[in-house]
Amino acid sequence: MKSEKRQSNCGATFVKSGDTFRTHFRKIGTSDAICYNNFMECYVCPHRCGADRENGLWGSCGVGITPIVARAHLHLWEEPVISGTKGSGTVFFSGCNLHCVYCQNFDISNKNFGKEISVEHLREIYLNLIKQGAHNINLVTPTHFTEAILQSLSEPLPVPVIWNTSGFETLDTLRRLEGKIQIYLPDLKYADNLAAIKYSNAYDYFRIATNAIKEMYRQTGNYVLDSNGLMQKGVIIRHLLLPGRLEDTKKIIDWIADNFQPGQIMFSLMHQYVPCGRAAEYPELNRTVTQEEYELAELYLMESPVEDGFVQEGDAASPDFIPKWDLTGI
Numbered sequence: 074m075k076s077e078k079r080q081s082n083c084g085a086t087f088v089k090s091g092d093t094f095r096t097h098f099r100k101i102g103t104s105d106a107i108c109y110n111n112f113m114e115c116y117v118c119p120h121r122c123g124a125d126r127e128n129g130l131w132g133s134c135g136v137g138i139t140p141i142v143a144r145a146h147l148h149l150w151e152e153p154v155i156s157g158t159k160g161s162g163t164v165f166f167s168g169c170n171l172h173c174v175y176c177q178n179f180d181i182s183n184k185n186f187g188k189e190i191s192v193e194h195l196r197e198i199y200l201n202l203i204k205q206g207a208h209n210i211n212l213v214t215p216t217h218f219t220e221a222i223l224q225s226l227s228e229p230l231p232v233p234v235i236w237n238t239s240g241f242e243t244l245d246t247l248r249r250l251e252g253k254i255q256i257y258l259p260d261l262k263y264a265d266n267l268a269a270i271k272y273s274n275a276y277d278y279f280r281i282a283t284n285a286i287k288e289m290y291r292q293t294g295n296y297v298l299d300s301n302g303l304m305q306k307g308v309i310i311r312h313l314l315l316p317g318r319l320e321d322t323k324k325i326i327d328w329i330a331d332n333f334q335p336g337q338i339m340f341s342l343m344h345q346y347v348p349c350g351r352a353a354e355y356p357e358l359n360r361t362v363t364q365e366e367y368e369l370a371e372l373y374l375m376e377s378p379v380e381d382g383f384v385q386e387g388d389a390a391s392p393d394f395i396p397k398w399d400l401t402g403i
């Protein structure tokens with residue numbers, strides 16, 4: 074069968090596998106980002122592509138519904154409350170519902186390197202990581218595989234499960250995760266919606282991501298650490314400082330200060346940006362963050378009411394910290 078691909082105006086790629094392309098319309102305006110489609114099938118994330126992923130009609134995430142995993146290992150470089158001493162049982166899913174031009178995991182998020190596995194095999198991977206001593210199971214970029222992950226978690230695990238996400242989530246999908254996920258680790262990438270469109274192909278990102286974070290907090294409540302300082306439940310909001318975008322970072326910190334009290338959530342200001350993926354096509358992003366930029370962001374954070382969380386050392390901005398995509402643990 075001859076197939077053909079088209080990119081829609083909200084980023085969804087539709088593959089023609091029969092006689093017709095499925096129709097696809099996006100509402101224009103800033104108040105909503107709903108995608109309308111006569112043949113909606115996948116609504117898992119805010120792109121609402123309506124793609125029939127089971128039958129080869131892919132959406133913006135670029136993958137079908139069978140999970141694809143690139144690596145699973147004990148990760149020691151997450152926040153200390155996540156990595157602990159033995160490591161976080163990290164499972165890296167391939168494909169992504171965002172398309173950040175600077176993505177540090179470009180080979181798996183955009184090129185879809187990885188191996189298709191069954192739900193049963195996915196659960197075996199969790200159990201194997203737990204046997205190795207994992208303090209938790211850390212699902213990285215999981216959103217587009219929500220259905221399979223829910224099946225894999227039909228029986229509870231003996232350690233907390235982490236939803237490690239871009240923050241671009243629907244409330245419907247998050248509500249389905251309630252009780253299965255103990256820790257949410259969302260990015261809050263941008264306050265500036267135009268930057269979110271330009272760099273991540275995400276419409277209305279700030280409203281969507283902040284609503285998602287409120288829902289995550291509603292589910293988990295205040296964060297809880299055990300006697301070893303390991304997180305058992307809660308939310309850690311991550312923000313990666315981008316080159317030249319300090320003002321956006323300040324708005325993110327302001328939003329957190331305005332919406333959460335000390336003791337409710339944690340905040341992680343990340344300093345590990347290195348230009349990857351297609352960053353060379355965006356000269357303003359094609360450099361690391363300067364020490365001065367990071368110190369100014371850190372100073373702003375320290376002077377804000379946000380009290381709980383982490384900052385990163387400057388040596389975190391190294392490609393050496395990007396995992397090797399070699400199917401370890403799959």
Ligand code: SF4
Pocket residue numbers: 085115116117118119120121122123124126131132133134135170216217
């Ligand atoms: S999960 Fe993929 S196909 Fe489904 S709405 Fe999101 S980007 Fe589109």
